[in-house]
Amino acid sequence: MDYYLISTSAGDRSPAGVLVEEFVLGEDYTAAGIDSAEWGSATGVWSAAPEVSRAIRTDAALRARVTPVGRRSAYDTYARLGGGELPDEDRLRTFFRRRQPLPAAAPLNLGTSPAKSRRYRILFAGELGADGLANASQALRLEPTGDPRVVGKASGSAGGHGFTWELRRIGAGIAWCVDVTARLGTGPVAALGALLHHHRQAIREQGLIPVTVERFA
The missing domain is CATH 3.30.70 (Alpha-Beta Plaits)
Known part of the structure; x- marks a missing residue:
């Protein structure tokens, strides 16, 4: 899983929320979608977050408020913001209720690549x-x-x-x-x-x- 801290403004070192994502991969390891959930200190609840996942990839202003981190940093921030113990990854997946699909197409076969x-x-x-x-x-x-x-x-x-x-x-x-x-x-x-x-x-x-x-x- 990928973890992100979300602040209220760019450059703010006091995050107000946590975003958790997981890429959905096909058999050939291409990305078919992104599952995600967001937790905010203002609400104290987890919710599916496909709109947030899409926005941080298309909106530079929002992206400036997002910091990629590892689970340890997300765990510490979640506790500091009053969330308690960050749920394990199986539990986090139960909050992935709406998927952000990604465009998919069969790979082009131009006849120029060697077999395999x-x-x-x-x-x-x-x-x-x-x-x-x-x-x-x-x-x-x-x-x-x-x-x-x-x-x-x-x-x-x-x-x-x-x-x-x-x-x-x-x-x-x-x-x-x-x-x-x-x-x-x-x-x-x-x-x-x-x-x-x-x-x-x-x-x-x-x-x-x-x-x-x-x-x-």
Whole structure:
């Protein structure tokens, strides 16, 4: 699960609520939707929050009030705001009563990719500062490419599969993405899901908000 603290104004270090999200993934690890619930100190109740999940990805002003955190930080904040003990994740899922669907389409087959090769894009909303960019590059083990459109590129293998990934900026201050090419071998495909999850979390930890996981081929 992903946890966020929501403040009443941008830059406010005194959060007033907690947002909990979980990506709904298909069999090929593309995102089909986002389940979410929000708790506010003013009401003291949990409610489904698909509108909030959508808004923090499209509204820069609201996004400036949102801080991605881990469960430990959410746990401490929830207690400090008077919520008591943060429910475990199974309990939190019972508050996911309305899903925010994400657009889904079959991957394009252009006849240019080798057999068992897949291409994914993990899209993020927000902007990376200099520190965040350096941290993201380190977490993803990126090497410079010389291409102004690509921050860095890396490759690796896991579970009998080969992977290559790139961090790209989309527009000026609009969005970022990690593009992943997977060359599948004969091992369990779960290694692909684990890599996509790791890269999504690595960028999220730098303050960006994951929007979707798409597949292009």
